Amino acid sequence: AIQLTQSPSSLSASVGDRVTITCRASQGISSALAWYQQKPGKAPKLLMYDASTLESGVPSRFSGSGSATDFTLTISSLQPEDFATYYCQQFHSYPPLTFGGGTKVEIK
């Protein structure tokens, strides 16, 4: 199974900060990667797919990049509503589909 390692596992940031989250795959997955945002007590929300394609309705301050084994999710200017946990997920090779361990973005 392909493993996804996210870093950091948590971070503290202020409103307006630029935030970068990394997802590393244990083997090459081309661009078959999605990113999700989850707020406490809520279902995950799709942000990005195919590594860099923004889901409809998601603010443009979110961007994704990478291919093969190394990927990043960037929030260009952190907003109050962006404090949440973020997960990456690969769909290159299954079963199983796999998720990263998550990155919790907290208020500094």
Place this chain on the structure above:
Amino acid sequence: QVQLVESGGGVVQPGRSLRLSCAASGFTFSNNGMHWVRQAPGKGLEWVAVIWYDGSTKYYADSVKGRFTISRDNSKDTLYLQMNNLRGEDTAVYYCARDPTMIVMYPDYWGQGTLVTVSS
């Protein structure tokens, strides 16, 4: 708009069974693959199973293979997860989620989840 509503969760003893349902609306259910994903309390997301648009192909996580069965009734726009021989480690919120394709890529829309607690 796409809506997914899970039901059937609850408290169940180890070794017993439970069936979850997911009622879909707002899209043509028979055109999309469907997933179950779970999240143990305070933990991350774990993919459980997926079924193709027509029910012809199913895949499972190793942790549930042989105990859980995913199925769908396209005439009722409903997805199911039959869970047998439940264990404590199956305790989680179970989400149903739509795939944007007929087969398998990634979940795009998610339900709000139903909590399954396995405890004696």
